Amino acid sequence: MPAHILIVDDDGSHRTVLRTIIEDWGYEVSEAPDGETAVAMTQERPYDSVLMDIRMGGMDGITAQKQIAKHNPSIPVLIMTAYSSINTAVLALKQGAYDYLIKPLDFDVLKLTIERMLDHTRLAEENRSLKENNSVKNQFGMVGSSERMHELVETVTTVAPTHAPVLITGESGTGKELVAKAVYQASERSNKPFVTINCAALSESLLESELFGHEKGAFTGADKRRDGLFWQANGGTIFMDEVGEIPLSLQAKLLRVLQQGELQRVGSDAILHVDIRVIAATNRDLQEEVANKTFREDLFYRLNVIGLEVPSLRERQADIPLLAEHFMNMYAAKYGKNIVGFSPQAMDALVNCPWPGNIRELENTMERAVIMATTEYITDRELPANLRKAFLEQTGTNAGSVELPLGDVSLESLEKRAVQAALKKHKKKVDAANALGITRATLHSKIKKYGLEESKRK
Incomplete structure (x- = not known):
């Protein structure tokens, strides 16, 4: 069904010319001789776009555009104006008009602008339809309707019930922690602890103590024994954000936890056994880090048993x-x-x-x-x-x-x-x-x- 465009102009001959040209482009066209009629017509049906002159007898285009926007701001309005009325056209833009063109119109520019307006209308309609019928906003809290998001949610649903480590990759700000929580919530450990740590936020010594814990007197300031996050997460899940920032000296200890479920507090020879699912995330290319000898290859493969890539927003x-x-x-x-x-x-x-x-x-x-x-x-x-x-x-x-x-x-x-x-x-x-x-x-x-x-x- 072709898009329906409303032409608003008190010059009947100009309306006729525009109607002929726009219909030749394959669009359905209606006409209004003034602003009052245009406002009434847009209240009766949702036109895909409006092409409106500024200077008209009775209600001018600025007032009509404002009334249309008040009733239905989703209808894009394209203003036509003489050169001498540019400042008025700018006012129309500031109160919500889509764009403006200067008379006499360049019909090639008009065609391109209408196509761009209708792309907006189409996108808005697709958004409404997807939101009603196809959104993946669910118990995980993720919002989206794109194919990439559907694939991601399906993968999360499939892998979550397992106990395998998960490595989540993606650019900063893409929502990797939300995906980690989704894996946890859909897992059999959802009623167990979920512990998070940002590995980039701590120095090497503090990170070691935070992860593995320490004994009293293990270092200056260690006035009592402290359980690390791995022990606190025992039976549950630990989310290690920015795992690529872990120093090489600690990577062997992390590998031991993943492979044998064993750890030692700083300053202790006692071996503790833990049952933990590790979910890690990074915005780095860990394979490149492995090639550069800054990340252990065996640790990478152990973390990356299940890989989840979170798409960027532009994707x-x-x-x-x-x-x-x-x-x-x-x-x-x-x-x-x-x-x-x-x-x-x-x-x-x-x-x-x-x-x-x-x-x-x-x-x-x-x-x-x-x-x-x-x-x-x-x-x-x-x-x-x-x-x-x-x-x-x-x-x-x-x-x-x-x-x-x-x-x-x-x-x-x-x-x-x-x-x-x-x-x-x-x-x-x-x-x-x-x-x-x-x-x-x-x-x-x-x-x-x-x-x-x-x-x-x-």
């Missing part, structure tokens, strides 16, 4: 809307905010962000957005400037798009870019002036103001 892009909504709801409840969703621009930025910090970065971003939100919807204004900038750089911008994060938009920068785009497109200045809707004298003034003539000669 499970389809899960971003679900995760964003999950964190939005969590922090909205924490901070007592009534937030019900995202604007189209905000969700586009979230989905297209590369997320080098993975889920941890997304969670922090959503906490910030919830704190900063002043309405029921999170918009791109609440997102960090670097995220918005990265989104614009990754997706590219057209001649009528804002190329700066909205929080940093200046009318002069937009004006300069619009003039540059017109000069680049039209060989004759008179044609560039006509395209911008200004006089040739005004165009010369702008060229001089921004030093464009000089840059053109260069």
